[in-house]
Amino acid sequence: MHGSRMLAESSALQCCVELAIPATLPPMSAVSPMHISSRIASMSESATLAVGAKVAASRAKGRDVIAFAMGEPDFDTPANIKAAAIAALERGMTKYAPTAGEKSAREAIAEKFSRENGIATKFDQVTITAGAKHGIYMALQAIIEPGRGDEVLLPTPAWVSYKPLIELAGAKCVEIPGAVGNGFRITRPQLQSAVNAKTVGIVWNSPSNPCGIAYPAPEVREICEELARHERITILSDEIYEKLIYPEIAPGLTHFSPGSLPALAHRTITINGLSKSYAMTGWRVGYLTAPSAMAKELIKLQGQMTNSIPSFFYPAIVEALTASAAGVEVMRARFAVRAKLIHEALTSVAGVRSVAPNAAFYAFPDVSSHFHKTSPSGARITSAQSFADALLEEVHVAVVPGEDFGGCAHGNIRLSFACSEESITNGVARIRDWVAQLR
Ligand code: PMP
Ligand code: GLU
Numbered sequence: 310m311h312g313s314r315m316l317a318e319s320s321a322l323q324c325c326v327e328l329a330i331p332a333t334l335p336p337m338s339a340v341s342p343m344h345i346s347s348r349i350a351s352m353s354e355s356a357t358l359a360v361g362a363k364v365a366a367s368r369a370k371g372r373d374v375i376a377f378a379m380g381e382p383d384f385d386t387p388a389n390i391k392a393a394a395i396a397a398l399e400r401g402m403t404k405y406a407p408t409a410g411e412k413s414a415r416e417a418i419a420e421k422f423s424r425e426n427g428i429a430t431k432f433d434q435v436t437i438t439a440g441a442k443h444g445i446y447m448a449l450q451a452i453i454e455p456g457r458g459d460e461v462l463l464p465t466p467a468w469v470s471y472k473p474l475i476e477l478a479g480a481k482c483v484e485i486p487g488a489v490g491n492g493f494r495i496t497r498p499q500l501q502s503a504v505n506a507k508t509v510g511i512v513w514n515s516p517s518n519p520c521g522i523a524y525p526a527p528e529v530r531e532i533c534e535e536l537a538r539h540e541r542i543t544i545l546s547d548e549i550y551e552k553l554i555y556p557e558i559a560p561g562l563t564h565f566s567p568g569s570l571p572a573l574a575h576r577t578i579t580i581n582g583l584s585k586s587y588a589m590t591g592w593r594v595g596y597l598t599a600p601s602a603m604a605k606e607l608i609k610l611q612g613q614m615t616n617s618i619p620s621f622f623y624p625a626i627v628e629a630l631t632a633s634a635a636g637v638e639v640m641r642a643r644f645a646v647r648a649k650l651i652h653e654a655l656t657s658v659a660g661v662r663s664v665a666p667n668a669a670f671y672a673f674p675d676v677s678s679h680f681h682k683t684s685p686s687g688a689r690i691t692s693a694q695s696f697a698d699a700l701l702e703e704v705h706v707a708v709v710p711g712e713d714f715g716g717c718a719h720g721n722i723r724l725s726f727a728c729s730e731e732s733i734t735n736g737v738a739r740i741r742d743w744v745a746q747l748r
């Protein structure tokens with residue numbers, strides 16, 4: 310008998326003796342695996358986190374990996390933000406907090422939405438979530454009616470988690486492919502033809518992961534004008550990269566929030582977070598604003614799931630939103646330099662087609678001209694996934710393959726340039742040399 314099985318049976322026996330119930334364990338053959346619900350079993354794992362794990366495993370083997378993998382700033386959280394959390398911890402902010410967050414932090418967020426985004430917000434419309442990802446999950450749960458045939462629109466290429474979360478909530482994800490020739494941006498006529506009577510929502514993400522572009526404000530307005538014509542559609546606007554826009558590259562480019570338009574304010578949920586702009590990925594701080602009736606429901610859901618985030622983070626949120634603009638600007642300016650650097654470097658890689666990034670921290674080149682070739686070590690390159698796998702294995706450069714960013718992204722790879730300039734230069738040089746050897 311297998312050792313662990315013996316151990317399990319002997320402790321089960323002991324437990325049965327204590328409880329005075331018959332010790333009848335089913336025979337080994339009758340033990341069936343635990344049931345896993347089909348909606349979880351069929352869900353894909355996060356491709357970005359999977360590459361992050363591959364990088365960690367590869368580094369643990371002692372490999373010198375250059376990672377363009379996770380969308381995570383290489384900067385540390387600004388010192389003043391850390392100090393606010395430490396001070397709160399030391400004065401004993403260690404108890405449960407209100408589900409949606411401490412009032413002072415919710416007020417700072419409401420003030421930010423009102424002042425910076427033009428979304429008139431009261432503090433009780435704000436929920437502070439365990440990362441923006443959790444806010445997106447909750448918002449989708451709240452707007453989708455499973456079993457009704459609901460459809461949610463998703464301009465693609467799009468971040469890997471939207472589609473699985475739309476499907477988990479019970480809707481069909483309808484992709485609207487952005488064209489490379491149009492800087493990955495969708496157009497109003499495309500939106501018009503994607504909307505039908507089953508459409509209940511759209512996930513809007515500008516600046517975009519993985520495209521590394523922001524829509525110019527007039528184009529967002531045009532998209533919004535179309536959305537305003539369809540009263541059933543809720544807009545989930547994920548604005549987590551709003552502060553990472555590079556007018557140095559695209560002069561005049563500014564962020565625009567759909568929720569600021571009176572015609573859409575009553576059916577827009579605006580999601581944001583501190584992970585990217587404040588280099589706070591590990592803190593897990595997201596936040597959202599929603600119309601009052603929806604806000605109450607989201608808070609109810611959060612109360613049954615996670616309750617509040619760690620209570621001593623709330624003063625740090627206030628510090629981030631009210632006293633950290635200079636620190637954010639330093640990081641933004643560096644990302645702008647890196648955006649230019651990586652794009653120039655990528656143009657020197659044979660057979661690679663790129664859109665110049667002007668926001669967020671991603672380049673998303675098309676490498677499909679190299680499919681159906683063989684790598685120096687004999688790997689057959691048939692897809693973005695096999696390209697990324699061989700690249701990591703052979704020259705220790707990590708990128709995220711495009712497949713899970715949407716149907717139109719199968720020929721692309723994503724490079725996060727939230728890493729040092731040296732990594733960008735050396736990493737792209739490794740790609741260039743490797744690509745030159747594909748046959
Ligand atoms: N939205 C987008 C577009 C992202 O790239 C990310 C990256 N993590 C998130 C939301 C989630 O961010 P977080 O959960 O760290 O706040
Ligand atoms: N959003 C980041 C990325 O796309 C972090 C990982 C994740 O949550 O997907 O790499």
